[in-house]
Amino acid sequence: MKRNSNKPIKLTEVCLRDGSHVVRHQFTEEQVRAVVRGLEDAGMHYIEVAHGDGLGGSTLQYGRSLVDEMKLIEAAVEESKNSKIAVLLIPGIGTVHELKQAREIGAQLVRVATHVTEANVSAQHISMARELGMEALGFLMMAHSAPVEKLVEQAKLMESYGAEAVYVTDSAGALLPNQVRERIKALRQSLDIEIGFHAHNNLSVAVANTLVAIEEGATRIDGSLRCLGAGAGNTQTEVLVPVLQRMGMDVGVDSYKLMDLAEEVIAPILPKAQEIGRGSIVMGYAGVYSSFLLHAERAGQRFGIDSRDILVELGKRKAVGGQEDMILDVAAELAKQKA
Amino acid sequence: MKVKAAIIGSGNIGTDLMYKLERSPYIELTTMIGIDPESDGLKRAKERGYATFDNGIQGLVDNPDLADIVFDATSAKTHVRHAKILKELGKFAIDLTPAARGPFVSPVVNLEENIEGDNINMITCGGQATIPMISAINSVADVSYAEIVATISSESAGPGTRANIDEFTITTRRGIEEVGGADKGKALIILNPAEPPILMRDTIYCEVKNMDEQKITESIKAMVERVKEYVPGYRLKQEPLFDGNRVTVFIEVEGAGDYFPPYAGNLDIMTAAAVKAGENVAKHLAKRLSM
Incomplete structure (x- = not known):
């Protein structure tokens, strides 16, 4: 494959963060240890560990963690040697206090995530992370929802705060390959820092999108084993690595070990096989934040309505990531209209 | 009897406060203080006949009789300095910045217990x-x-x-x-x-x-x-x-x-709460002054 970058690809496994949504934030310390051990053994570059909504996300709004995320991060740090432990921080949910705490117990990288148009709330956290000696990357969520020029403008802000890479984060799994291409290309032409790509597989194009992103020059790539991530999950890591090998790219991660880990450790963690269900398809189609899925299903049950109607309505009202409270509100409203 | 008040900070919050205080039966707004003579807030205040100063709190220090209650809509850092000056001048400060030198107040929850003090903070x-x-x-x-x-x-x-x-x-x-x-x-x-x-x-x-x-x-x-x-x-x-x-x-x-x-209900509720608190403070001060 011809790439528009000569920097090495750095993979981040997100199943212990994005996958937290799937298990309703009930990861145990043993599970985290087993997954990190396997990833370390396979040579994974970065492993993200945190509540699904990032540091400080254990709330009634998003679901409480069974085990304090700091304990999980600490366990992950203990089990890893060469793999680096990463965390996610969404300003407005987590603060620099949690960031400092995570740094103290050994987290080495933070992705500071904002809605694609709101990058300027991240300045405080990106610069603090750099001060703490962490790698600090920007994470522009719901990247499908803004015009390309806006995305570029916001990415440049994050670059100016000290971010060492900016991600195109397809939180809704709504981007199609040509849209990924134009976004990564535009960033490559405007930024001096690395570009990342984070996919959701809601429309079954996560691997395809990731390949396009890599071709255009993205070098920070996210995946989740067995698609253990919100909605239909992310780019399936143990699929991506052999595909890259077929294309002549060795990223230095052992694909057999990843497959074994997915089969033997991740599959038993999954409440059910990660298929692309109707809720996920609708989210990808309507551009809805992937972690809304299970909340919408529960609200649908509670109020006796189709969860797809809730998701589509949330798309219409342009709900952004983090607005889980709107799900109950919209569900109650739809139920009233129906009655 | 209306109690006199001044606003420090002629930005958006200060300007919105001005319009709300105009309607108050308990407070007589006399003064708007800023640091930028070109600011929209100071211009509007001047047009409406209020005393205006563009040299910051010094304007009030030089004319202390203009207000008994002072609404501070500047910044946290600035209010830290203002809080000291206002205390020395014997003014009651209603702080809309995050400085929080005084106790947090929600006017419908805990204003009464803080009304004898001289500085309250409007939280967020x-x-x-x-x-x-x-x-x-x-x-x-x-x-x-x-x-x-x-x-x-x-x-x-x-x-x-x-x-x-x-x-x-x-x-x-x-x-x-x-x-x-x-x-x-x-x-x-x-x-x-x-x-x-x-x-x-x-x-x-x-x-x-x-x-x-x-x-x-x-x-x-x-x-x-x-x-x-x-x-x-x-x-x-x-x-x-x-x-x-x-x-x-x-x-x-x-x-x-x-x-x-x-749509900016978030900004409105700050200024409205500050005015509500200010009115109760004014009633309290008026009672004290008339005794």
């Missing part, structure tokens, strides 16, 4: 919108944990809020605990860029020790009416939802549209 917009609800629930059901989610339009989030968004979450959490009465609090803020801009919405989750759906609902509704007295666009978006020991309240805040557009 999210705090003003949610703490009355938490207090209402706490008074009948004892809140062990309260969590609030404030969602505001991106248009209404100023550069100060954006540069230090942690200050919002941390200060609001403290307000939830210290003023709302929750044993433990948590605050989240979300910016939504949708066009046309969304109204401010607040969701309040409380876990309570003594669940009583009827009492809680009545207490919430009575409190909504009290807040409506100074924020007419404050309303319940849904009936409260109950689930085990948990109650969820959905609030929507539409602003009065004085200087801010109506």
